[in-house]
Amino acid sequence: MSEFNEFDQQGSVPEKNTGSIISHAFEMYKGVFLYAIVAMIIYMIGDFFLQSVTGFSSWNSFKEMKDYDGDYSGFRYWNSPGLGLYYSLSNVLIILLSPLFVGLIYMVNKYNTKNAIEFSDLFIGYRQNFVNILIYSIISSIILGISLMLCVLPFIFVFPFFLIGYPILLFENASAIDALTKSFNVAKENYGTFLGASFLGGLLSVCGFLACCIGIIITAPFIMAVMYSAYCAFLGKPRQITFTNDK
Numbered sequence: 001m002s003e004f005n006e007f008d009q010q011g012s013v014p015e016k017n018t019g020s021i022i023s024h025a026f027e028m029y030k031g032v033f034l035y036a037i038v039a040m041i042i043y044m045i046g047d048f049f050l051q052s053v054t055g056f057s058s059w060n061s062f063k064e065m066k067d068y069d070g071d072y073s074g075f076r077y078w079n080s081p082g083l084g085l086y087y088s089l090s091n092v093l094i095i096l097l098s099p100l101f102v103g104l105i106y107m108v109n110k111y112n113t114k115n116a117i118e119f120s121d122l123f124i125g126y127r128q129n130f131v132n133i134l135i136y137s138i139i140s141s142i143i144l145g146i147s148l149m150l151c152v153l154p155f156i157f158v159f160p161f162f163l164i165g166y167p168i169l170l171f172e173n174a175s176a177i178d179a180l181t182k183s184f185n186v187a188k189e190n191y192g193t194f195l196g197a198s199f200l201g202g203l204l205s206v207c208g209f210l211a212c213c214i215g216i217i218i219t220a221p222f223i224m225a226v227m228y229s230a231y232c233a234f235l236g237k238p239r240q241i242t243f244t245n246d247k
Helices: 018-029 033-054 058-067 083-112 119-126 130-149 153-162 165-171 176-189 191-210 222-235
Strands: 002-004 241-243
Touching (some): 018 083, 018 191, 018 222, 033 119, 083 130, 083 222, 119 130, 130 153, 130 176, 153 176, 153 191, 165 176, 191 222
């Protein structure tokens, strides 16, 4: 059974602006990036399995794109064999692994509050509010997926409304609907800051593609630190979750 302790005295909270949130997230991420790499390796193993099953190869598509040498008029990415099935199963994989990335947020909080981090902390999302995390992930994936298909631009403006949903689920033990509602309301009242933080955080998260895609293992989970820092800035430093054995 999970319990919540009183607010820890240690730990920093960023100011309510984009620069402070990103700077705070960067400082927090430095303390947990090795665990973030483990989470990404787990994801990549699952993704490799899906590519093997579906017959789609992202690496072959990347090499084919390079062969066009800047002229992509003849490139037919969406006609790649197995692409449709791969993306369908990939969405399922992301939803099933969402508690794993929630675990990174928990680790970031432990690092911030100077508590010892354990490897098992990475899997707290499978023990703490698991069902609501999955429900939230399904709903947000559908909405963000639709916005992403609309020429990407709508995704940029929609994503800020989901920025602090996972921290709310974890630290407040909220239901999926309550987390969606609260995240939306806080973002709506502070949209400029949330838009800036989510855009810069997302940009830094995908910059690993510049290093022959390998760097994405290190950079992709950075957005989780941004989620935590934004939560701290607008809702306060969260209480530390502890577990006790039922008698």
